[in-house]
Amino acid sequence: xxxxxxxxxxxxxxxxxxxxxxxxxxxxxxxxxxxxxxxxxxxxxxxxxxxxxxxxxxxxxxxxxxxxxxxxxxxxxxxxxxxxxxxxxxxxxxxxxxxxxxxxxxxxxxxxxxxxxxxxxxxxxxxxxxxxxxxxxxxxxxxxxxxxxxxxxxxxxxxxxxxxxxxxxxxxxxxxxxxxxxxxxxxxxxxxxxxxxxxxxxxxxxxxxxxxxxxxxxxxxxxxxxxxxxxxxxxxxxxxxxxxxxxxxxxxxxxxxxxxxxxxxxxxxxxxxxxxxxxxxxxxxxxxxxxxxxxxxxxxxxxxxxxxxxxxxxxxxxxxxxxxxxxxxxxxxxxxxxxxxxxxxxxxxxxxxxxxxxxxxxxxxxxxxxxxxxxxxxxxxxxxxxxxxxxxxxxxxxxxxxxxxxxxxxxxxxxxxxxxxxxxxxxxxxxxxxxxxxxxxxxxxxxxxxxxxxxxxxxxxxxxxxxxxxxxxxxxxxxxxxxxxxxxxxxxxxxxxxxxxxxxxxxxxxxxxxxxxxxxxxxxxxxxxxxxxxxxxxxxxxxxxxxxxxxxxxxxxxxxxxxxxxxxxxxxxxxxxxxxxxxxxxxxxxxxxxxxxxxxxxxxxxxxxxxxxxxxxxxxxxxxxxxxxxxxxxxxxxxxxxxxxxxxxxxxxxxxxxxxxxxxxxxxxxxxxxxxxxxxxxxxxxxxxxxxxxxxxxxxxxxxxxx
Numbered sequence: 001x002x003x004x005x006x007x008x009x010x011x012x013x014x015x016x017x018x019x020x021x022x023x024x025x026x027x028x029x030x031x032x033x034x035x036x037x038x039x040x041x042x043x044x045x046x047x048x049x050x051x052x053x054x055x056x057x058x059x060x061x062x063x064x065x066x067x068x069x070x071x072x073x074x075x076x077x078x079x080x081x082x083x084x085x086x087x088x089x090x091x092x093x094x095x096x097x098x099x100x101x102x103x104x105x106x107x108x109x110x111x112x113x114x115x116x117x118x119x120x121x122x123x124x125x126x127x128x129x130x131x132x133x134x135x136x137x138x139x140x141x142x143x144x145x146x147x148x149x150x151x152x153x154x155x156x157x158x159x160x161x162x163x164x165x166x167x168x169x170x171x172x173x174x175x176x177x178x179x180x181x182x183x184x185x186x187x188x189x190x191x192x193x194x195x196x197x198x199x200x201x202x203x204x205x206x207x208x209x210x211x212x213x214x215x216x217x218x219x220x221x222x223x224x225x226x227x228x229x230x231x232x233x234x235x236x237x238x239x240x241x242x243x244x245x246x247x248x249x250x251x252x253x254x255x256x257x258x259x260x261x262x263x264x265x266x267x268x269x270x271x272x273x274x275x276x277x278x279x280x281x282x283x284x285x286x287x288x289x290x291x292x293x294x295x296x297x298x299x300x301x302x303x304x305x306x307x308x309x310x311x312x313x314x315x316x317x318x319x320x321x322x323x324x325x326x327x328x329x330x331x332x333x334x335x336x337x338x339x340x341x342x343x344x345x346x347x348x349x350x351x352x353x354x355x356x357x358x359x360x361x362x363x364x365x366x367x368x369x370x371x372x373x374x375x376x377x378x379x380x381x382x383x384x385x386x387x388x389x390x391x392x393x394x395x396x397x398x399x400x401x402x403x404x405x406x407x408x409x410x411x412x413x414x415x416x417x418x419x420x421x422x423x424x425x426x427x428x429x430x431x432x433x434x435x436x437x438x439x440x441x442x443x444x445x446x447x448x449x450x451x452x453x454x455x456x457x458x459x460x461x462x463x464x465x466x467x468x469x470x471x472x473x474x475x476x477x478x479x480x481x482x483x484x485x486x487x488x489x490x491x492x493x494x495x496x497x498x499x500x501x502x503x504x505x506x507x508x509x510x511x512x513x514x515x516x517x518x519x520x521x522x523x524x525x526x527x528x529x530x531x532x533x534x535x536x537x538x539x540x541x542x543x544x545x546x547x548x549x550x551x552x553x554x555x556x557x558x559x560x561x562x563x564x565x566x567x568x569x570x571x572x573x574x575x576x577x578x579x580x581x582x583x584x585x586x587x588x589x590x591x592x593x594x595x596x597x598x599x600x601x602x603x604x605x606x607x608x609x610x611x612x613x614x615x616x617x618x619x620x621x622x623x624x625x626x627x628x629x630x631x632x633x634x635x636x637x638x639x640x641x642x643x644x645x646x647x648x649x650x651x652x653x654x655x656x657x658x659x660x661x662x663x664x665x666x667x668x669x670x671x672x673x674x675x676x677x678x679x680x681x682x683x684x685x686x687x688x689x690x691x692x693x694x695x696x697x698x699x700x701x702x703x704x705x706x707x
Contacts, residue, residue, distance in 0.1 A: 034234050076223045123375065134406065141408065160695075247450040248261070251450060406599060539575055
């Protein structure tokens, strides 16, 4: 009978009585916390009814929730490496599932998912199917086996499995790339929410929220982050479900939106047909089309067009001053002059962006596809419509693949399964993770439909003077997220006169439903919890990869425990400030940043992790070359096709999409290349040492080994 590899012989379990006492204590703590959340909301609702201002309600929500998370972080502070890196490996399956759900419920899931479904129809279901399917891959192929290896981080696994520092270093670099991209999106969401809650500038909101992130992860590492994330999940799910249930009751009388929203979808579909054929909507679309044609003519000769525009603006300013027109008109004319591009190159960039916006607004339904339509185009239509259908379907499947495989390879998610007491609970916690995540994902399509029904039937056709106050409030936060313009000057809002960003659909749901502002504060607190929880996990992943894998494993193996943890905390602070700075620049929309992180993780880690577990013949040099080639191809495709990245890297040649695949799904090219390189190189290089092959065999088939 084979002997167990030495690295597993000292793995111990807590006594059952001690473990059950720990679980009972957790149950009591989080039951009281849940009750406290409801009592807190009721007290603030009463205070609002008695006259408390919205500013104070928002401030109290922000300070109280962040204060509670900070308190958990302070109580969970530690310098013990096992507690700091993997929470002492004693997190019960159900609570690890809640922590994973919170870690996973990022700003993109909480803020962006329903907004994407609102704007793109059921084409956005690729996100729900991909993310949910990814956890099935985690349960079947990765989580239990990685837990059996018993390392601290994903680069740690790569270093142990493939040997040498090169695979570990590449794992560190890839973990930083995908995690940093992801955390920028979370901090962007933090800035958006805090600016709405407190009425401060977006940039200031970022750094205010950053304090809450740092207190949780800085003091106690994974232990503090874990227990904070459980509390954050409770806030997230209550905040997400409450306004959707209210909307469902308001529209259908039934408090089960996940089941009854199909009825509202039929009404939305009928309203879409009505709005498409409405004469006022057609008139607005014609105005936008005329503006687009004019802008197209200007782009044909930008030097002359800019000179003409500047001459017009200067002449109008001079005329208003000479005629002593009202001060407001003079100021408006001066602002128009000041907003003109400073040179033709800037003009071309701004006008091309504006032309892209106008081309969408000249289409029916403000450029949105019908809600129930999964793919664009028509498989039975004209050749152009058939080609559009094929490209749309191809992109749907490519995005589904990238999100599924990327979910199964994200370092900050996989690391959570190192925190359970044993392999069995690691597998159980994946099941709990799916349950807690599906509660939100199953609700997002209903939320999109119910909000669209409200917009079509309450806002559209309303006088500009009678529009609800939340529209002006959101326009003040960021006009790119919500703006309205009376294009045809009839004083009535048409659908195409309203520009709304997907990131505010969830945040504005309570106000759209006519709920008290305290519920809006609760939703914002839920969004803040989602962003904070994911940011905590991501920052900890980056800091631990640098301190544990790079510093301790590669630079100074003799470093003391206290020194390792201290360095991790210092690096966490540096990375957090760098991410906050990048987020303050508003580099791209949240959904692209998040999806880019999935493509990076999929191409860098998925082939190396799955082959490392299931094929003992995979060699270290093959894994290194596969990671570099897969990630390199993915990054190259994004840089050459994504507008913001093209601008950052100075790419000027025309965009060339491969088979029409959008940059958001670049991992669909990198993952197959990574697998191919690893397999081929492994076949032509010497096999791994017997010790490594025995280790892989034990992890996969533990029952064949002696105890």
